[in-house]
Amino acid sequence: MAEIIDSLRSPYGLSGGTILSGSVSASCDAFWYYPVTATTAIVTFSNLAGSSVSASFAAGVGVYGNITSVTQSAGIAVVYSGSYIPHY
Numbered sequence: 001m002a003e004i005i006d007s008l009r010s011p012y013g014l015s016g017g018t019i020l021s022g023s024v025s026a027s028c029d030a031f032w033y034y035p036v037t038a039t040t041a042i043v044t045f046s047n048l049a050g051s052s053v054s055a056s057f058a059a060g061v062g063v064y065g066n067i068t069s070v071t072q073s074a075g076i077a078v079v080y081s082g083s084y085i086p087h088y
Contacts, residue, residue: 017080017081018030018078019076019078020078021075021076025072026069026071026079027068028067028069028079029068030070030081032062032064033057033070034060034062034078035059037075037076038057038058039057039072039075039076040054040056040072040074041057041071041072041073042071043063043069043070045068046066046068051068057077062077
């Protein structure tokens with residue numbers, strides 16, 4: 001059975017995912033850019049000097065941070081928002 005991407009949750013306590021497919025540019029309020037297939041992307045952060053990273057990403061190798069926009073050239077990726085998980 002093929003794997004299905006659940007855009008509502010991830011194994012890392014993240015939620016509210018958006019699936020990006022193909023050549024796309026998207027503004028977002030996200031924490032994790034996770035490419036499902038290899039791609040080249042520009043990921044912009046709000047909390048870093050020189051706030052963008054332009055790189056080739058291998059499938060399954062993402063980047064974390066306060067992400068405000070993503071521009072990818074091709075492929076499929078998920079951009080996850082952070083979620084608060086209470087510890088009791």
